[in-house]
Amino acid sequence: MPLPYSQACENNKDPILERLQELFVDTYSVLEIGSGSGQHAEHFAENLTHLNWQPSERAEHLSGLNRRIAQASLPNLAPAIELDINRQHLPRQTYDAIFTANTMHIMSWPTVERMFASLDKVLAEGGRLCIYGPFNYAGVYTSASNELFDQSLKGRHASMGIRDIEQVQRLAQRHGFNCLQDFQMPANNRLLHFYSG
Ligand SMILES: C[S@@+](CC[C@H](N)C(=O)[O-])C[C@H]1O[C@@H](n2cnc3c(N)ncnc32)[C@H](O)[C@@H]1O
Numbered sequence: 001m002p003l004p005y006s007q008a009c010e011n012n013k014d015p016i017l018e019r020l021q022e023l024f025v026d027t028y029s030v031l032e033i034g035s036g037s038g039q040h041a042e043h044f045a046e047n048l049t050h051l052n053w054q055p056s057e058r059a060e061h062l063s064g065l066n067r068r069i070a071q072a073s074l075p076n077l078a079p080a081i082e083l084d085i086n087r088q089h090l091p092r093q094t095y096d097a098i099f100t101a102n103t104m105h106i107m108s109w110p111t112v113e114r115m116f117a118s119l120d121k122v123l124a125e126g127g128r129l130c131i132y133g134p135f136n137y138a139g140v141y142t143s144a145s146n147e148l149f150d151q152s153l154k155g156r157h158a159s160m161g162i163r164d165i166e167q168v169q170r171l172a173q174r175h176g177f178n179c180l181q182d183f184q185m186p187a188n189n190r191l192l193h194f195y196s197g
Helices: 007-023 039-047 059-072 109-122 144-156 165-174
Strands: 029-033 052-054 095-101 123-133 177-185 189-196
Touching: 007 039, 007 095, 007 123, 007 177, 007 189, 029 039, 039 052, 039 059, 039 095, 095 109, 109 123, 109 165, 165 177, 165 189
Parallel strands: 029 052, 029 095, 095 123
Antiparallel strands: 123 189, 177 189
């Protein structure tokens, strides 16, 4: 059976890695939420050898993800654990950082709120949070392609959609996170870097 694959991941994994090389220089453990195909997890673990990468996914995507992880056979890439933000079975340990890509527009807004409310249980004090994906500014799309993408998301499910950066930042602030950086990334995406504490 072919491994799960995302062309978008192939396109964005190097630009994201370039940022993570700076942001995760003092980070030794990372929990990834919504690892999808595992291409990010594999690429980042392979290139950030000083840290341990813990992928996670909802139950229905775990087997394909874990096939990729087993095939990669990297000492710092753990088998993916089941993690559905709505089911609250969080890992019992804390991590230095949380990374999540392309999940905010897939999760409903109440799920995004739940995710932020859960972070203090899995993130060490002073930990970092990196969120990659498309965002709007005050309801304005950053490109025509993002507008089309948003329409297609809402066609799939009314609860999906590109979020406003300001709304995510306000939510993050309520949970003790400061947005340190908002990087422009290729293909009209952003990488948001938060610090807790
Ligand atoms: C568009 S995919 C992105 C996958 C991968 N991170 C990437 O960038 O290609 C969105 C991911 O969010 C995950 N997701 C959606 N709702 C979730 C939830 N409630 N808890 C955890 N993950 C969730 C999905 O299972 C899916 O893998």
